[in-house]
Amino acid sequence: MGAPKEGILSEEPLYDPKILERLDFSKARTKFSPAVSAVQPGEGLRVRPLCRADYRRGFLQLLSQLTSVGDVSEEQFLKRFDAMQACPNTYYVTVIEDTTNGQVIGSSTLVVEQKFIHGCAVRGRLEDVVVNNTYRGKQLGKLIIMTVTLLAEELNCYKMTLDCKDKLVPFYSTLGYTLEKGNSNYMMIRFDKAPS
Ligand code: 16G
DSSP states (O other): OOOOOSSOOOOOBSSOTHHHHTOOGGGOSSOOSSOOOSSOOOTTEEEEEOBGGGGGGTHHHHHTTTSOOOOOOHHHHHHHHHHHHTSTTTEEEEEEEETTTTEEEEEEEEEEEEOSHHHHOEEEEEEEEEEOGGGTTSSHHHHHHHHHHHHHHHTTEEEEEOOOOGGGHHHHHTTTOOOOTTOOOOOOOOOTTSOO
């Protein structure tokens, strides 16, 4: 992931963390047992927006449990962070930190896409959901997905969509996501020149 540089990386959040306090987990389309929320995720855990310092907290190593990340240097990471921050109200990269060891152990992203349709509505896209393998079975996947799903609702998205591996459809179905009849295909073209 590139050699870490000298100096301190900023803790400035990618988006205003106060929005997370407004999320109403009683509206979550799933049950948590024990009850958790973005502001009370459980002992030793914190749900918060991504910050630059997360580069050194294993954020990219975590993402590599989802797909290929490549050798992303600190400089490249910071540049991408800046680019996201320069698009206000668009990128809501949200992480779970294990505060006992300072590592980022879960993440998911809400991307808010601006539309002309539906009266210039906004649409949410659920992206890059991942929970560290060693933390599975603790409702953290549900928690991080519900956090950004409720965030999409809070930000007035008219819908939230995702694409995932076929085997994960039953899991997402338990969280209120549905295969809409006659409208549940996801198609793609992969481009040869794309970086790994
Ligand atoms: C999954 C992810 C998507 C991610 C992609 C990476 C969710 C809900 N979906 O489809 O966000 O970008 O995997 O796979 O997390 P790729 O490397 O094959 O594009």
